[in-house]
Amino acid sequence: MATSRYLDRSRLHAIDFAGETYSVKGPSIVPRPPQGRPVVLARRGVVPAALTDVALVGGATAAEAAAAAVATGTPLAFAEIEVALDTPRETAEERIADLERSAPWGAHPDRLRYSGPAAGLVELLAELAGRVDGVRLHPLVLDEDLAVLSRLVLPELFVRRIAARPLPGTTLRTSLGLSRPLSRFTTDGAAALLPEETR
Numbered sequence: 105m106a107t108s109r110y111l112d113r114s115r116l117h118a119i120d121f122a123g124e125t126y127s128v129k130g131p132s133i134v135p136r137p138p139q140g141r142p143v144v145l146a147r148r149g150v151v152p153a154a155l156t157d158v159a160l161v162g163g164a165t166a167a168e169a170a171a172a173a174v175a176t177g178t179p180l181a182f183a184e185i186e187v188a189l190d191t192p193r194e195t196a197e198e199r200i201a202d203l204e205r206s207a208p209w210g211a212h213p214d215r216l217r218y219s220g221p222a223a224g225l226v227e228l229l230a231e232l233a234g235r236v237d238g239v240r241l242h243p244l245v246l247d248e249d250l251a252v253l254s255r256l257v258l259p260e261l262f263v264r265r266i267a268a269r270p271l272p273g274t275t276l277r278t279s280l281g282l283s284r285p286l287s288r289f290t291t292d293g294a295a296a297l298l299p300e301e302t303r
Contacts (some may be wrong), residue, residue: 107235117131118130119131120124124242134167138275139276141275142274143214144156144157145159145160145188146158146159146160147159147161147214148172148176153176157178157277157280158180158182158185158238159176159181159182161173161214162184162212162216163214166216166228166232166235170183170232179282180237181236182237183216183238184215184216184240185216185217185218185228185239185242187216187219187241188218188241188245189225189244189252189253190221196244199244203244204246206271222252223260224262225257229257229267231263233241237280269298
């Protein structure tokens, strides 16, 4: 509705922040981002479950990761997986041994670990499908493993309908099926009266 006003005073929120190295005084006139707020991914216990959109879980086996996913109390749970894949030049085992000559591939107890051919990773991801909401992969060497993931793993996941391509122009929140959170300044009664993009 046209009001001939540049700002709606009832929707201005003063920041008035003072930190160690800077301070801000006055209202924020920047509109909320399309997602409402960034998607929060966190390991259990690092960020309160009420503020976490995606819990990052792991374990020694797929079953342990699935059990951890059930216990998160968050909207979504992703399994974290470290991967070292066979490449046309070297096996994963050779690549790991090569890397460990200069720096050990340290074990993370809160992550699954897979090394071997791409087909084996596809089977692991198929086993996790339906037990967790997604995965976050940590490649051993990004330049080498990413090529194998994009050429041999992702296409097979699309064929099996385990993974889906995000629609162009959608936000991460929409792609994950998460609802847009209300502004912390909006009351439940007022929310019903506001257009979704301004809540």
